[in-house]
Amino acid sequence: MSVKKFIKQIKKTLGIDDFEKKSKKKALKLLLKKLKNRQETLKKTPQKKLSIKEKKALSEEQKIITLQIKKAKNILEH
Amino acid sequence: MPTLNIYKSIFIPITILLLFTALFFLNSYPNVSTILGGIALFLIGMEYMEVGFKAFSSGALESILKKFTNTTPKAIFTGFLSTAIVQSSSLISVITISFLSAELMGLSSAIGVIFGSNIGTTATSWLVSLFGLQIKISHYAMPMIVVGIFLPLFSKSNSWRGISSVFIGLGIIFLGISYMKEGFETLKNGIDLAQYAIAGYAGVFMYVLVGAIATVVIQSSSATMAIIITALATGQIDYTNALALAIGANVGTTVTAILGALQANENGKRLAVAHFIFNILTGLLAIAFIYQLTQLVDYLAQYIAIKEDDYTLKLALFHTIFNVVGVVFVAPFIALLVEFLNKLFVPKGIDKGKSKYLDSSALVLPSTALVAIVMETKHLYSNGFDIISRGLNLKKKNILSDVTLERVIEDQYTYKAIDIDDFYQYWIKGLYGEIIDFATKAQASMPPEYIEELYKLKLANKDIVEAIKDTKHLQKNIFKYTVSKNNYIKEQYNDIRKGLVNLFRTIEQIKISQEDDEIVILLSKAKIESKRYDILSNGTLDRLIRHNLISNQMATSLMNDSDYAYNISQKLINMAEVIFIDINSDLKKLSQDLTITEEEINKHIKEYS
Numbered sequence: 041m042s043v044k045k046f047i048k049q050i051k052k053t054l055g056i057d058d059f060e061k062k063s064k065k066k067a068l069k070l071l072l073k074k075l076k077n078r079q080e081t082l083k084k085t086p087q088k089k090l091s092i093k094e095k096k097a098l099s100e101e102q103k104i105i106t107l108q109i110k111k112a113k114n115i116l117e118h
Numbered sequence: 119m120p121t122l123n124i125y126k127s128i129f130i131p132i133t134i135l136l137l138f139t140a141l142f143f144l145n146s147y148p149n150v151s152t153i154l155g156g157i158a159l160f161l162i163g164m165e166y167m168e169v170g171f172k173a174f175s176s177g178a179l180e181s182i183l184k185k186f187t188n189t190t191p192k193a194i195f196t197g198f199l200s201t202a203i204v205q206s207s208s209l210i211s212v213i214t215i216s217f218l219s220a221e222l223m224g225l226s227s228a229i230g231v232i233f234g235s236n237i238g239t240t241a242t243s244w245l246v247s248l249f250g251l252q253i254k255i256s257h258y259a260m261p262m263i264v265v266g267i268f269l270p271l272f273s274k275s276n277s278w279r280g281i282s283s284v285f286i287g288l289g290i291i292f293l294g295i296s297y298m299k300e301g302f303e304t305l306k307n308g309i310d311l312a313q314y315a316i317a318g319y320a321g322v323f324m325y326v327l328v329g330a331i332a333t334v335v336i337q338s339s340s341a342t343m344a345i346i347i348t349a350l351a352t353g354q355i356d357y358t359n360a361l362a363l364a365i366g367a368n369v370g371t372t373v374t375a376i377l378g379a380l381q382a383n384e385n386g387k388r389l390a391v392a393h394f395i396f397n398i399l400t401g402l403l404a405i406a407f408i409y410q411l412t413q414l415v416d417y418l419a420q421y422i423a424i425k426e427d428d429y430t431l432k433l434a435l436f437h438t439i440f441n442v443v444g445v446v447f448v449a450p451f452i453a454l455l456v457e458f459l460n461k462l463f464v465p466k467g468i469d470k471g472k473s474k475y476l477d478s479s480a481l482v483l484p485s486t487a488l489v490a491i492v493m494e495t496k497h498l499y500s501n502g503f504d505i506i507s508r509g510l511n512l513k514k515k516n517i518l519s520d521v522t523l524e525r526v527i528e529d530q531y532t533y534k535a536i537d538i539d540d541f542y543q544y545w546i547k548g549l550y551g552e553i554i555d556f557a558t559k560a561q562a563s564m565p566p567e568y569i570e571e572l573y574k575l576k577l578a579n580k581d582i583v584e585a586i587k588d589t590k591h592l593q594k595n596i597f598k599y600t601v602s603k604n605n606y607i608k609e610q611y612n613d614i615r616k617g618l619v620n621l622f623r624t625i626e627q628i629k630i631s632q633e634d635d636e637i638v639i640l641l642s643k644a645k646i647e648s649k650r651y652d653i654l655s656n657g658t659l660d661r662l663i664r665h666n667l668i669s670n671q672m673a674t675s676l677m678n679d680s681d682y683a684y685n686i687s688q689k690l691i692n693m694a695e696v697i698f699i700d701i702n703s704d705l706k707k708l709s710q711d712l713t714i715t716e717e718e719i720n721k722h723i724k725e726y727s
Binding site for chain 2: 063064066067068070071074075077078096099100101103104105107108111112115
């Protein structure tokens with residue numbers, strides 16, 4: 041057995057591979073939560089006081105956040 | 119200019135102090151009060167003149183100082199003429215220091231301008247002696263002030279406001295001189311200061327010291343000279359002592375320069391020390407040869423129709439002569455002086471190209487080696503940022519501030535392209551080589567999971583270097599087309615600059631952000647923005663060509679340059695993703711999965727265009 045295969049076997053036995061995946065999922069969940077919070081905060085921004093340019097920038101930012109939330113959810117589901 | 123700043127910060131207190139002292143002596147010593155009031159008016163007048171000339175002639179003055187200072191004799195003459203006309207050596211020093219900092223002027227030229235400016239500043243002595251004392255100057259003061267006040271009513275332009283300030287300033291100066299003269303004349307009836315005249319070298323040293331102290335206190339050699347000349351005209355001081363006082367005024371003015379230089383950068387310090395050395399040497403020469411110089415003044419006075427007993431004009435002549443003699447003696451050693459000053463104040467930039475974090479002790483652990491490389495790559499980026507911003511003709515401080523994009527692109531760094539190869543040679547090449555060398559050494563003992571990160575870091579370094587090289591290509595046309603008469607091409611090149619300013623600002627935000635979600639959003643925004651400025655894909659270039667708004671040559675340049683700008687932004691975003699996301703953060707594991715794709719970017723732009 042080569043060294044690489046041996047290390048892989050050990051990782052599998054100790055469940056280190058799963059641990060890495062789990063920590064990534066945990067980080068992703070945390071990020072998702074932060075993104076959702078930010079989305080909520082932006083939704084509450086009073087639009088009346090904003091200029092057209094600022095409204096456009098706000099809408100773009102919301103769109104980007106929605107896209108990132110979608111991406112994060114996709115990764116979590118698969 | 120630090121000298122100017124320090125003068126400005128104490129100008130108001132000095133003037134107020136003079137006025138309060140004048141009020142204090144009003145009843146007990148009305149003549150002293152008149153003299154002090156006259157000095158305060160003189161200083162206020164000088165301030166008005168400077169502000170006026172700044173507004174009225176700064177553009178022309180800058181062009182003259184840029185164009186006519188390439189050789190030392192030219193620089194001396196230009197420094198002399200501009201100071202004599204503007205009547206403000208501080209203003210000339212400010213412009214000289216700013217040119218020196220922007221590398222538009224070499225140190226030897228800057229020293230030449232300052233030497234010339236020293237001769238030019240003696241014009242004030244001539245002004246006071248010729249006009250202030252020979253004619254009834256106060257008669258002209260009021261009409262000048264009135265003209266100055268009414269001029270802005272006819273035109274609101276900056277130039278006219280400047281001219282009006284010059285008029286008001288001259289009027290107030292005339293008024294100040296007439297008060298000083300009147301004060302000294304009446305003082306003579308009570309106390310005769312001339313009785314304190316000291317003969318021989320003891321007197322010379324004593325009065326040099328008095329002149330220097332007076333200038334340090336008033337912070338203006340011109341004001342000291344005005345006092346000396348009016349006191350001499352009224353017979354309150356002896357001619358020889360007046361000469362010594364004039365030498366003292368020249369020496370005293372350097373104290374202001376030295377004080378100011380304490381807070382200045384290397385260029386400011388070098389110039390202040392050059393000024394100090396020059397004035398001290400000139401002062402020593404003048405003291406050593408004071409009697410010979412007096413004879414020379416007497417000899418020359420005959421040829422320029424100065425009467426034998428006209429001591430005020432003779433003093434003005436002496437003031438000019440000893441400054442000219444100083445320049446003649448010191449100018450041949452400017453090259454030596456430059457060498458000495460460069461050794462005395464090593465510019466900070468010289469260490470920019472040397473590594474700060476690549477210590478061999480960091481190689482012991484893979485994690486510390488990685489951190490050292492990240493830190494050094496950030497250092498490389500900082501140098502790269504300096505070069506790219508200069509290449510785009512932008513001031514770094516503006517990019518890092520919150521001023522509008524329009525203001526950032528308007529406030530240009532320089533008027534001609536910088537040599538990016540030179541900057542690359544000093545600030546990048548060696549440092550980049552050291553990072554790669556260190557990374558290679560670190561790799562030898564690194565476990566596989568670190569090697570992927572190390573590889574990304576190497577790529578980030580390469581991205582910075584390539585972004586600088588792209589800037590070099592872009593720079594030529596930036597300088598050409600941002601001053602073009604064709605507004606369409608000008609707008610496109612300014613849009614390129616604005617886009618890159620936006621990117622730098624986003625990177626700065628990423629750099630300081632502690633929130634993962636904010637970094638993810640900022641990176642996505644940066645990618646979308648950079649794609650938006652890619653005029654090849656957004657149809658701008660097609661529109662400009664189709665409507666014949668730009669020439670074929672312009673179109674080709676714009677096509678290539680927008681490509682360079684797009685590449686610069688892509689490389690900098692890639693670099694930011696690697697070096698500004700904390701190596702131990704959760705986001706490091708996720709950033710690749712969350713990267714916004716080309717398709718998503720295009721869809722987003724389509725939606726918001």
